[in-house]
Every structure is written in C-alpha cells, then in structure tokens.
Amino acid sequence: MTSLPKSIAEKFKFFWAWIKSPASVASVVPSSSELTAAMIEASGLKPGDRILELGPGTGVFTRALLDSGIEEDQLVLVEFSPEFADQLRQDFPKAKLVEGDAFLVLKELKQEGERFSAALSGLPLLMFTEDVREDCIRGCLEILEPAGCLCQFTYSPTPLVPDNKDWEAKVSERIWQNIPPAVVWSYRKNID
Numbered sequence: 779m780t781s782l783p784k785s786i787a788e789k790f791k792f793f794w795a796w797i798k799s800p801a802s803v804a805s806v807v808p809s810s811s812e813l814t815a816a817m818i819e820a821s822g823l824k825p826g827d828r829i830l831e832l833g834p835g836t837g838v839f840t841r842a843l844l845d846s847g848i849e850e851d852q853l854v855l856v857e858f859s860p861e862f863a864d865q866l867r868q869d870f871p872k873a874k875l876v877e878g879d880a881f882l883v884l885k886e887l888k889q890e891g892e893r894f895s896a897a898l899s900g901l902p903l904l905m906f907t908e909d910v911r912e913d914c915i916r917g918c919l920e921i922l923e924p925a926g927c928l929c930q931f932t933y934s935p936t937p938l939v940p941d942n943k944d945w946e947a948k949v950s951e952r953i954w955q956n957i958p959p960a961v962v963w964s965y966r967k968n969i970d
C-alpha cells in the first residue's frame with residue numbers, strides 16, 4: 779500500500795490534534811509558508827544562532843529555521859502535545875525536545891541560565907488572560923540575548939498585550955494567505 783505524502787499526512791495529524799484539543803492546537807491546519815516566512819524574517823536570525831521554539835506542532839517553523847542556516851543542535855523545541863513531541867523527536871533528532879508546558883519550561887530555562895538569540899512562538903496566547911500573555915512575553919525576553927527577538931503570531935485583530943515600557947513591540951502586515959489570516963508580533967527588550 780502506498781503511503782500519503784508527508785505534507786498531507788502532517789495536515790491530517792494536525793487536524794486530528796485540533797479535534798482532540800481545539801483550545802491548545804487553536805488552528806485546523808499548520809501555519810502557511812507565507813506566515814512561516816514572516817516569522818523567520820521578523821526574528822532577524824543569523825546562522826550560528828541558538829533558537830527557542832515554543833509550540834512547534836508539526837514543525838513548519840522548525841524546518842524553515844534549518845533552511846535559514848540554523849544548526850539543528852542549536853534548537854530547543856518545547857511542545858505540550860505528546861503526539862507532536864514524538865514526531866518532532868523523529869524528525870529533528872539533534873534538536874533538544876522538551877515535552878511539557880511552555881509556561882513552566884520558560885521558568886526552568888531561566889533558572890538553568892539558558893540563553894537564546896531569538897524565540898519563535900506558536901503558542902495559542904489568545905486562549906489566556908492578558909496577565910498570562912505578559913508573563914510569557916517577559917519570560918521569553920528574560921532568556922534572550924539583549925537584542926534578541928521574540929516572534930509570536932496571532933489571528934487576533936488587536937494587540938495581544940497593551941503597550942509596555944519593558945519592551946518594544948512591532949507588528950507585521952496581516953498575512954491573508956494563512957488560515958486563519960495572521961500577523962506576527964515581534965518583541966524586543968527596551969534597553970535604556
């Protein structure tokens with residue numbers, strides 16, 4: 779029997795994960811190539827960087843990170859879903875895969891003194907209160923290099939958090955080709 783092409787199998791896997799856990803998967807299909815490109819561009823990454831990815835799902839951003847010249851062993855992937863985590867372990871064996879809740883893992887990474895050049899997040903922050911979203915952004919920025927960027931996409935028409943003196947926030951154009959259409963927010967520490 780012939781097997782499905784990997785990209786189609788991944789879409790089915792994603793859809794099935796959404797059926798089982800709509801709140802945490804938060805979309806019926808993985809992010810589009812257009813949204814992926816916008817995330818990579820906003821991150822300002824360069825070869826040799828160490829990157830944190832939160833909520834990688836089927837790994838569309840992860841693959842784009844490798845295509846952008848990031849070494850697989852410089853990736854730390856934090857995924858809550860055991861099914862996605864198993865697949866990520868198989869697809870990216872040299873990356874460090876942390877299976878668990880990103881909100882807790884961020885605290886552990888800080889305690890361990892970990893440092894990253896940039897962070898890409900697919901976490902469904904809209905499902906959380908504004909306080910939790912702010913904690914997540916702050917938690918990421920605390921473990922980034924001073925000029926490091928946290929990129930977070932959202933389907934929301936409004937900012938995820940109000941303006942804040944601790945960081946500078948920029949938003950991309952809306953990416954209409956994505957399902958649902960999305961924007962990329964990039965956050966950098968205010969250093970003055």
Ligand SMILES: C[S@@+](CC[C@H](N)C(=O)[O-])C[C@H]1O[C@@H](n2cnc3c(N)ncnc32)[C@H](O)[C@@H]1O
Nearest residue numbers: 802803808809833834835857858859879880900
């Ligand atoms: C909207 S999907 C994004 C997946 C992928 N980054 C993409 O863009 O196609 C959200 C992802 O975040 C994961 N997730 C949700 N809550 C999480 C949490 N608290 N910690 C880690 N991962 C989480 C889900 O399992 C899912 O993989």
